[in-house]
Amino acid sequence: MKVLDFEKTKKLLLEYKIPFPKTELAMSKKQALFFAEKIGYPVVLKISLPVLHKTEIKGVITGIKDKKEMEEALDHIGRKEVLVQKMVAGREIMLGMKKDSQFGPVLMAGFGGIFVELFKDVSFRITPVDEKQGLEMLKELKSFPILKGFRGDKGANIKEIVRIIVNLSKLSLDENIKEIDFNPLIVNKKEAFIVDAKIIYERS
Secondary structure, three states, X not given: OEEOOHHHHHHHHHHOOOOOOOEEEEOOHHHHHHHHHHHOOOEEEEEOOOOOXXXXXXXXXXXXXXXXXXXHHHHHHOOOOEEEEEOOOOEEEEEEEEEEOOOEEEEEEEEOHHHHHHHOOEEEEEOOOOHHHHHHHHHOOOOHHHHHOXXXXXXXXXXXXXXXXXXXXXXXXXXXXXXXXXXXXXXXXXXXXXXXXXXXXXXX
């Protein structure tokens, strides 16, 4: 088993029309600063290593507002190869897939991003999953009213989340892919983006 690197992950996300924020792979501090200006602040800085949990090894710095903060973040991470990503705001949810030996690909949706295990607010479906089933997955979440919006809150773009679930279902049918982790998916009233994607595949 191996975690797919950034370039191969990016290629798959584009192929299956799964949206992610503007992200560039920088090979030096100078290039990282250039990409930050090109993408536009605020940005997020991440290590480029294909690991499962970047936050747990302090490999993610968010909310970088200008060049000075970017330089400080680069010094803190201490790596030449980094990912520079446009920072987006909204609700955090998680989408994932694991292949069951009996049922095949099983999709999961959960609320809370990194806190999904704490809240244990999740739903599951065996693939393939269509739009109706994708919406049902979201409606099964106890936190669905938060996504939908209440008391004047605008909520999230439910239709876009469902579209991503359907495309994740299609991606999961690739026999070489064993596990997918989209966490978090950040969604607001207008759009949704996969901020961090990890795809585990069988070595050939």
